[in-house]
Amino acid sequence: MEKDNKLIIIPWDFSKVAENALLHGIKIAKMLHNDICFLHIIDKNKSQKGKDEIKQKLDKIAGQTKANQLINTSVVILEGSIFSTISKYATDQKANMVIMGTHGMKGMQKITGSWALKVIIGSQVPFIVVGDKPRDQKKIQNIVFPIDFRSENKEKVFMAVYMGKYFDSKIHILKSPVTDKSLSRKVNTNLNFAIKYLMQNNIEYDIHTVKEKGRFAKETLKFAQRNKADLILIMTTKNINISDYILGASEQYIIANSSKIPVMCVNPKTHYTKHGFIGV
Structure with missing residues (x-):
């Protein structure tokens, strides 16, 4: 962008x-x-x-x-x-x-x-x-940035930097809770990647960890509501299929939030994730 x-x-x-x-x-x-x-x-x-x-x-x-x-x-x-x-x-x-x-x-x-x-x-x-008119007509001040174990999460970082730069936004990183050691390492890798690029670009941020396991989408919305978020930044699920529309993907749950908080959706770029790196 x-x-x-x-x-x-x-x-x-x-x-x-x-x-x-x-x-x-x-x-x-x-x-x-x-x-x-x-x-x-x-x-x-x-x-x-x-x-x-x-x-x-x-x-x-x-x-x-x-x-x-x-x-x-x-x-x-x-x-x-x-x-x-x-x-x-x-x-x-x-x-x-x-x-x-x-x-x-x-x-x-x-x-x-x-x-x-x-x-x-x-x-x-x-x-x-x-789902509603803007809460603030001039600012996008608070952006919620959920991070989990998926490698595609890294691609959201560039969007967060863009938003932070041009909208002077604060990025609220929300870390997914996991007990599995392998998944935990992946979450921390994504988190460290985000911190590195936000710091390099002088973007204000803070970090929060969700306590309740298995309810990351719901807890993301609760956090966004409590902190009067102007935007939630999500990455859609790679290779999503029709069953997700029937069963309800976590992205669908966030998009349809009852608080009508705007949601920015970024799709994974296959040619980046396939090779284990990302670009802008």
């Missing part, structure tokens, strides 16, 4: 949560000097009249945003499925991020945590999933 001349994509469906996502987008776009793209996905059977009406409405919203917020905006309407088209377009445009509301983007079927996770999986662009 870069600071200048980059795009923030807002999937737009004329719903309240899309409006909330836009408020987050405006806040971040101003901090990063980014442009905003309103992306609307339509069914291929949509009539031309229907497309024209949607375009007219989108142009109006984009124009108002540009005039009121002094941010460059654009409108894109694409045929396809939200589960692939949003991610593909963001990747093709080398967007900085996608900011997406968690409800109302698939006709009458609301996108909850599981649907949102399905949209995000496989994207090369980070997603911020929101």
Whole structure:
């Protein structure tokens, strides 16, 4: 992700949560000097009249945003499925991020945590999933950074450094509790890696250890709520499959949090993790 001349994509469906996502987008776009793209996905059977009406409405919203917020905006309407088209377009445009509301983007079927996770999986662009308007209009002050034993955790560090630098955020590292010695070594390796890079980049941080075993996702949310987090930074599970949507992956649980804390989701980069190292 870069600071200048980059795009923030807002999937737009004329719903309240899309409006909330836009408020987050405006806040971040101003901090990063980014442009905003309103992306609307339509069914291929949509009539031309229907497309024209949607375009007219989108142009109006984009124009108002540009005039009121002094941010460059654009409108894109694409045929396809939200589960692939949003991610593909963001990747093709080398967007900085996608900011997406968690409800109302698939006709009458609301996108909850599981649907949102399905949209995000496989994207090369980070997603911020929101359920409410920003608590603070100008800052992203407290970021919760859960760390467990997975090697992919290291990739989140670069995102944490980016957020810490440009948003002047404090990173609250939350360490997963494990009793297995092998897993404990992996957790500590990830923790030491994070500390090293945060210190090298002068990012403020603190470290907390979850006491209750087997409830890391729940304890992460409790911690975020207690500390009035502005964002939770997570890494999605590598090679996630359909059973996770049925059973409920820990990422899904965090995304759908009842406190509506925004969640930034970063996907593992296979060509990095495969070789045991990471890059930016």
